[in-house]
Amino acid sequence: MIQKPKGTYDVFGEYGKKVKELEKIMNALMEKYNYEYIRTPHFEASELFHRGVGETTDIVSKETYDFIDRGDRNMTLRPEGTAGVVRSYIENKMYGEAINPRKLWYYGPMYRYERPQSGRFREFYQFGVEVFGTNNPMMDAEVISIPVNFYKLLGLKGIKVNINTLGDKESRDAYRNALLEYFKPHLDTLCEDCKERYSKNPLRILDCKVDANKDIMKNAPKIIDYLNDESKSHFESVKKYLSVLGIEYVVNPKLVRGLDYYTHTVFEVEANVEGFGSQNVLCGGGRYDHLVEMVGGPSTPGVGFAMGLERLMTALDYENINLVEHDHVDCYIVPMNTNDYSFALMQDLRLNGFSVDMDYMNRKVSNNFKQADRLKARFIIIIGEDEVNSNILTVKDNHTKEEFKVNTLDIIDFLDEKLEDCGCEEE
Ligand code: ATP
Ligand code: MG
Numbered sequence: 001m002i003q004k005p006k007g008t009y010d011v012f013g014e015y016g017k018k019v020k021e022l023e024k025i026m027n028a029l030m031e032k033y034n035y036e037y038i039r040t041p042h043f044e045a046s047e048l049f050h051r052g053v054g055e056t057t058d059i060v061s062k063e064t065y066d067f068i069d070r071g072d073r074n075m076t077l078r079p080e081g082t083a084g085v086v087r088s089y090i091e092n093k094m095y096g097e098a099i100n101p102r103k104l105w106y107y108g109p110m111y112r113y114e115r116p117q118s119g120r121f122r123e124f125y126q127f128g129v130e131v132f133g134t135n136n137p138m139m140d141a142e143v144i145s146i147p148v149n150f151y152k153l154l155g156l157k158g159i160k161v162n163i164n165t166l167g168d169k170e171s172r173d174a175y176r177n178a179l180l181e182y183f184k185p186h187l188d189t190l191c192e193d194c195k196e197r198y199s200k201n202p203l204r205i206l207d208c209k210v211d212a213n214k215d216i217m218k219n220a221p222k223i224i225d226y227l228n229d230e231s232k233s234h235f236e237s238v239k240k241y242l243s244v245l246g247i248e249y250v251v252n253p254k255l256v257r258g259l260d261y262y263t264h265t266v267f268e269v270e271a272n273v274e275g276f277g278s279q280n281v282l283c284g285g286g287r288y289d290h291l292v293e294m295v296g297g298p299s300t301p302g303v304g305f306a307m308g309l310e311r312l313m314t315a316l317d318y319e320n321i322n323l324v325e326h327d328h329v330d331c332y333i334v335p336m337n338t339n340d341y342s343f344a345l346m347q348d349l350r351l352n353g354f355s356v357d358m359d360y361m362n363r364k365v366s367n368n369f370k371q372a373d374r375l376k377a378r379f380i381i382i383i384g385e386d387e388v389n390s391n392i393l394t395v396k397d398n399h400t401k402e403e404f405k406v407n408t409l410d411i412i413d414f415l416d417e418k419l420e421d422c423g424c425e426e427e
Contacts, residue, residue: 005122005123006116006122007114007116007120007121007122007123008121008122008123009121009123014324015313017324017327018313018316018323018324019309019313021323021324021325022154022309022312022313022323023107025150025153025154025323026107026127026150029146029149029150029153030105030129033103033142033146034103035103035104035105035129036102036103036104036105037104037105037106038085038088038104038105038106039106039108040078040081040084040085040087040088040106041078041084042077042078042108042109042111043075043076043077043078044075044076044078044083044084044087045073045074045075045076046064046066046074046075046076047074048076048083048084048087048295049064049076049078049079049083051083051294051295051296052082052083052086052087052261052291052294052295053079053080053082053083053259053260053261054201054259054260054261056197056200056201056204056260057201057259057260059079059080059112059259060079062113063079063112063113063114064076064077064079064111064112064113065077065079065111065112065113065122077111078110078111079110079111079112080110080126080306081106081108081110081126081128081130081306082128082130082288082291082304082306083295085104085106085130085304086130086291086292086295086297086302087295089102089104089130089132089292089297089300090292090295090296090297094132095132095133095292095297095298095300100133100134101131101132101133101134101139102131102132102133103129103131104129104130104131104132105127105128105129105130106126106127106128106129106130107125107126107127107128108125108126109123109124109125109126110123110124110125110126111123112124117279118277118279118314119277119278119279119280119308119310119311119314120279121310124308124309124310125308125309125310126306126307126308126309127306127307127309128285128304128305128306128307129143129146129304129305130302130303130304131143131302131303131304132292132300132301132302133300133301133302134301135234135287135289135301137234137235137237137238137241137265138237138241139303140238140241140264140265140287140303141238141241141242141244141245141247142241142245143285143303143304143305144161144163144242144247144249144265144267144285144305145242145245145247146305147269147282147283147305147307148161148247148269150307151269151282151312154312154316154321154323155319155321156271156312156315156316156319156321157319158271158272158273158276158315158319159269159270159271159272159282160250160269160270160272161242161247161248161249161250161267161268161269162249162250162251162252162255162267162268162269162270163238163239163242163249163250163251163252163255163265163266163267164223164251164252164253164254164255164256164265164266164267165223165224165227165231165234165235165238165264165265165266166203166223166256166262166263166264166266166286167223167226167227167228167231167235167263167264168228168230168231168234168263168264168289169263169290170228170231171223171226171227171228171231172203172263174226174228175203175221175223175226176202176203178221178226179202179203179205179206179220179221180198180202182220182221183198183202183205183216183220186216189214189216190205190208190211190216191208191210191211193208193210194208194210194211201260203256204256205217205220206220206254206256207254207256207257217254222253223253224253231264234264234265235264235265238264238265239251249267255267255268257284257286261288261290261291261294262286262287262288263286263287263288263289263290264286264287264289265286265287265303266284266285266286266287267284267285267286267305268281268283268284269281269282269283269284269307270282271311271314271315271318273315273318273319276314276315276318277314279311280311281311282307282308282311282312282315283305283306283307283308284305284306284307285303285304285305285306286303286304286305287301287302287303288302288303288304289301289302327376328355328375328376328377328378329355329356329357329375329376329377329378330349330354330355330356330377330378330379330415330419331349331354331355331356331357331377331378331379331380331381331415332356332357332358332359332368332371332372332375332377332379332380332381332398333345333346333356333357333358333359333380333381333383334358334359334363334365334368334372334380334381334382334383335358335359335383336365336382336383336384336385337384337385338383338384338385338387338388341383341388342358342383343358345381345383345408345411346358348412349411349412349415352412354415354419357375357377359371365382368380372398373398377398378397378398378399378419379395379396379397379398379415379418380395380396380398381393381394381395381396381411382394382396391407391408391409392405392406392407392408393405393406393407393408393411395411395414397418
């Protein structure tokens with residue numbers, strides 16, 4: 001038997017319904033926020049990720065799926081969404097258009113060659129946004145509000161918003177130097193990864209899970225002491241706007257995030273539920289005012305986030321949240337030697353907005369009633385030769401068990417009315 005690749009999973013059944021429902025809620029949310037949908041290719045030139053994500057990040061140094069295509073080009077399956085969206089923003093000259101800020105959202109699969117475990121897959125889905133063209137701290141707060149509101153809409157309770165600032169380039173450089181000086185005499189006490197981080201990206205030493213509890217980490221310099229006035233004031237405004245939106249947060253000075261490109265605000269939302277597991281970061285993001293330039297476009301500020309769908313699904317399960325409401329069909333058609341007529345009626349009803357299924361198996365009547373129950377059919381339409389000849393359909397209400405005779409010409413009005421009465425019509 002050929003099995004699915006390690007770190008991947010199949011979606012079907014109840015899980016599939018839940019995913020579809022989640023996608024609907026996501027779509028509706030992005031409509032309300034007035035964000036524009038963007039889709040970019042699932043693979044890009046490898047160089048894009050080297051420039052756009054950063055050579056020293058775990059993602060690029062250890063986790064990419066690289067391949068050489070038949071034309072000898074170096075390609076990479078996208079490990080994250082931002083680089084592709086930035087490329088598209090530049091390539092399609094969106095910076096030159098009148099719409100500003102440009103607020104984009106995406107949803108799709110990402111690929112990382114990681115050690116598979118709970119909450120960590122090799123193919124996983126991310127929902128994210130990227131906003132270009134404004135450095136207004138209001139936008140940092142808006143971007144943070146999107147996942148927070150999404151989780152709220154879903155009814156998720158145990159979440160915690162962590163924020164921090166890395167400051168602008170000047171502040172970040174000053175902090176970087178302070179860290180280099182601070183860690184220099186203690187280098188041999190740090191883990192191997194941290195030794196490498198020291199030379200490549202010292203901020204990420206703070207992110208280390210191995211050394212996290214050592215005193216040397218706890219006493220490390222704090223970014224807040226290295227921020228210049230502009231960076232301080234940006235961060236103060238972000239915090240104020242979060243309060244204006246009624247969003248609770250915690251300032252976590254050790255939050256630096258794995259990517260090189262962040263400036264100013266960084267944030268993560270974690271599932272704050274005991275026993276959830278170590279992969280508890282549901283989403284992360286921040287401001288990246290130099291990224292567009294780094295990828296080759298004009299200097300343009302940006303801010304965004306990305307959330308993993310798998311961890312969210314686990315969190316929903318954890319809190320026993322059931323999203324699937326429209327788990328039924330409006331009509332189930334039972335043809336009794338009237339396949340042509342029944343099949344045509346199903347087509348007609350579907351085109352008029354009803355969800356319809358029928359018997360394809362020539363079941364006996366009693367088995368058809370069982371099947372209608374399994375499909376949670378609201379109405380059962382039984383069509384024998386009499387019905388075809390008279391054009392009067394027998395419609396059974398599967399909730400009240402009442403039976404109606406309905407003229408074919410009136411069936412749509414009849415179903416409309418009944419489904420509206422019971423309040424179970426789909427939006
Ligand atoms: P982590 O520290 O957990 O590795 P990360 O910093 O690599 O996360 P990001 O690149 O910021 O994660 O991605 C944003 C979100 O995407 C994460 O918060 C998580 O929900 C999700 N995510 C990242 N990697 C995976 C993965 N391998 N499998 C499932 N979800 C993932
Ligand atoms: Mg990771």
